[in-house]
Amino acid sequence: MDFLLSEEQEILKESIRKFAEKEIQPLVKEYDEKGCWPEELTQKLGDMGLLGIVIPTEYGGAGYSNVDYVIILEEIAKVDPAVGLVVAAHNSLCSNHFNLFASEDQKKKYLTRLTSGQTLGAWGLTESSAGSDAAAMKTKAEKKGDHWVLNGSKTFITNGSLAEILVVMAVTDPQLDRKGISSFILEKGMDGFSIGRKEDKLGIRASDTAELIFEDVQLPTENLIGEEGKGYRQAMSILDGGRVSIAGFSLGVAAGALESSLKYAKEREQFQQPIANFQAIQWMLADGFTELEAARLLTYRAAFLEDQGKKIPKESAMAKLFSSELAVRAARDAVQIHGGYGFTKDYPVEKYYRDCMLATIGEGTSEIQRWIISQKVLSEY
Numbered sequence: 001m002d003f004l005l006s007e008e009q010e011i012l013k014e015s016i017r018k019f020a021e022k023e024i025q026p027l028v029k030e031y032d033e034k035g036c037w038p039e040e041l042t043q044k045l046g047d048m049g050l051l052g053i054v055i056p057t058e059y060g061g062a063g064y065s066n067v068d069y070v071i072i073l074e075e076i077a078k079v080d081p082a083v084g085l086v087v088a089a090h091n092s093l094c095s096n097h098f099n100l101f102a103s104e105d106q107k108k109k110y111l112t113r114l115t116s117g118q119t120l121g122a123w124g125l126t127e128s129s130a131g132s133d134a135a136a137m138k139t140k141a142e143k144k145g146d147h148w149v150l151n152g153s154k155t156f157i158t159n160g161s162l163a164e165i166l167v168v169m170a171v172t173d174p175q176l177d178r179k180g181i182s183s184f185i186l187e188k189g190m191d192g193f194s195i196g197r198k199e200d201k202l203g204i205r206a207s208d209t210a211e212l213i214f215e216d217v218q219l220p221t222e223n224l225i226g227e228e229g230k231g232y233r234q235a236m237s238i239l240d241g242g243r244v245s246i247a248g249f250s251l252g253v254a255a256g257a258l259e260s261s262l263k264y265a266k267e268r269e270q271f272q273q274p275i276a277n278f279q280a281i282q283w284m285l286a287d288g289f290t291e292l293e294a295a296r297l298l299t300y301r302a303a304f305l306e307d308q309g310k311k312i313p314k315e316s317a318m319a320k321l322f323s324s325e326l327a328v329r330a331a332r333d334a335v336q337i338h339g340g341y342g343f344t345k346d347y348p349v350e351k352y353y354r355d356c357m358l359a360t361i362g363e364g365t366s367e368i369q370r371w372i373i374s375q376k377v378l379s380e381y
Contacts, residue, residue, distance in 0.1 A: 003297075009071060012064075016072050019048055020079040028080045031206040032351060037086065037162055038206065045087065046117015050076075053091050055099055059107055060115035066241070066303040070248035077252025078259075081355040082206035084252055085362070086120065088245040089158035089207075093238060094121030097167045097183065101226045101234050110165050110185065122163035124154035124186075124212055125235055132368050134169075135178040135232060139214065141170040148172075148184065148224070150217040153196065160210030161195045164188040168212070169231045176229060183231035185223040192217040203354030236313075241306060242363045243316040247299040250323035250359040254295065257327070257334035257352040258288045264338055264347070275337070284333045292330070295323040314376035321369040324359035331356040 005013065027038045045051050053069045055061025064072070069091070077084030095114045098107055114121045130136040139152025150170055154160075166186040173180030186193060196211030226234060262285060265276035275281050302315040334349040335342035342349050360366045 005071070009068060012068060013071050013075060016048075016050075016075040020076050020083075024076065024079050024083050028082075028206075028351075029345075032082065033205075035200060035205040037159075037208045039162070041083070042120055042162075043117040046115065049115075050087055051090055051117055051120070052095060052111070052115025053087075055091075055095055055111060055115050059099075059111035061095075061099075061111070062115075066244060066306045067300055070244065070251070070299055070303045073245060073248035074251040074255060077249045078256040079252075080206065081249065081253050081256075081352070081358075082204045084249045085204050085207045085358065086159060088242070088249050089123065090114070090121050092242040092245040093123035094159075094163070094165065094167050096241060097123060097225065097234065097238050100237065101183065101230075102185075103225075105222075106185065106225065114165055119164035120159040120162050122157050122159040122166045122212075123238070124157050124160075124166055124168035126154060126156050127152070128155050132365060134235065135181070137169065137171060137181065139168070139170045140174070141172050141182065141184060141219070143172070146221055148219040148221065150184065150186075150192075150214045150219055152214050154212040155197075156199065157210055157212055159208050160212055161198055162208045166212070167225065168214075169235055172228055172231075178232040179229050181232040181235075182228050183225040183234050184219055185225060186217070186219070190217050190219075203351070203356070204358050205354075239363055240311070240313050240316045243320040243369075244299065244302045244306060244312070246359055246363050247295070247302065247316070247319035247323040250320070250327040250356075251292070251295055251299060253327040253352055253356050253359060254288070254292050254323070254330040257330040257349055257356075258285070258292060260347065260349050260352070261285065261288070261330075261334040261337045264341075268338075281337060284337060288326075288330050288333060291322075291326045295319070295326050298322050314373055317364070317369040317372040317376075320359075320364070321366055321373065324356075325366060327352075327356040327359045 023044050031038045049062035052061030053064050057063045098111050127137050141148045141150045168184050172182040192215040194213045196213045199209040265281050268275050298319040302319040305312050331352040335353050338349050
């Protein structure tokens with residue numbers, strides 16, 4: 001069992017760190033305040049191979065492993081969690097759905113565009129009345145001759161108003177419950193497909209989050225992904241991998257908050273000495289950095305098992321649960337260590353504090369993760 005990163009992974013980690021500091025860091029404050037995505041960054045991410053991280057090279061991807069993917073996400077989210085989330089949603093949800101379940105023709109047509117930086121991708125599962133209970137979705141696709149007719153809406157869709165290529169789940173047979181859900185490919189500009197409300201969010205503000213509206217959208221039969229009725233199963237498999245990416249994202253948030261706290265504690269003086277000398281601060285840092293290493297081990301293990309082709313519902317849920325809740329604790333303690341300054345925009349920790357909660361909600365809440373873990377544990381022992 002090898003716990004060391006390879007030389008190639010160390011080089012990858014350093015190159016992503018430099019990219020994030022050069023290309024992302026200067027944009028963070030401006031686009032957080034504007035609440036919109038810096039569109040010039042999309043092509044730069046594509047040029048770095050960050051929009052096709054685990055996609056095979058024959059479709060324009062970088063062909064990295066899932067462990068590499070976690071390394072990349074941590075370094076990006078450490079600088080800006082909003083960019084980390086965009087990269088995670090594009091890669092783990094939209095692009096990986098094509099990678100795992102699309103036909104060869106669909107991969108050649110769409111994956112090369114998604115990996116190149118031409119566009120971001122989006123993935124539509126969540127609805128206003130179907131969040132944790134995804135099978136309760138109301139969006140429907142009805143077969144009519146040589147096409148499908150799509151009606152309904154999706155909400156809280158990352159990259160929703162920016163994406164030109166989307167994967168959307170819809171009910172194709174209401175009598176079959178979750179076995180009557182299928183997956184479809186949509187493209188921006190299709191008649192009847194429009195963008196609704198764009199969310200004005202507490203955190204992760206540079207990441208685009210929007211409502212999708214479908215009014216008699218006609219989809220060719222070749223836009224069905226895989227078999228009819230397999231969409232829910234596909235989505236749950238995608239979410240297993242997606243939870244590893246959110247765990248990697250959470251590592252970045254936690255690491256950014258902890259490193260900022262460590263730096264500040266060494267510089268800030270009270271009672272004629274750095275506050276890093278005080279046991280209360282030392283214990284917060286000791287707990288935080290210990291838990292960060294534990295979170296890395298859980299996340300790397302889940303990613304490693306995914307690379308081996310193993311099914312990882314329990315492992316991905318454990319990694320996401322622990323890492324996301326660590327991100328919240330680390331961000332909270334970072335604000336506390338910074339004191340009054342932590343509540344201002346003069347230091348990055350206030351943004352980590354606003355951004356961190358998304359990790360415990362997106363791609364399955366902490367409560368859903370605990371349910372998944374408990375069901376697996378109860379069935380295994």
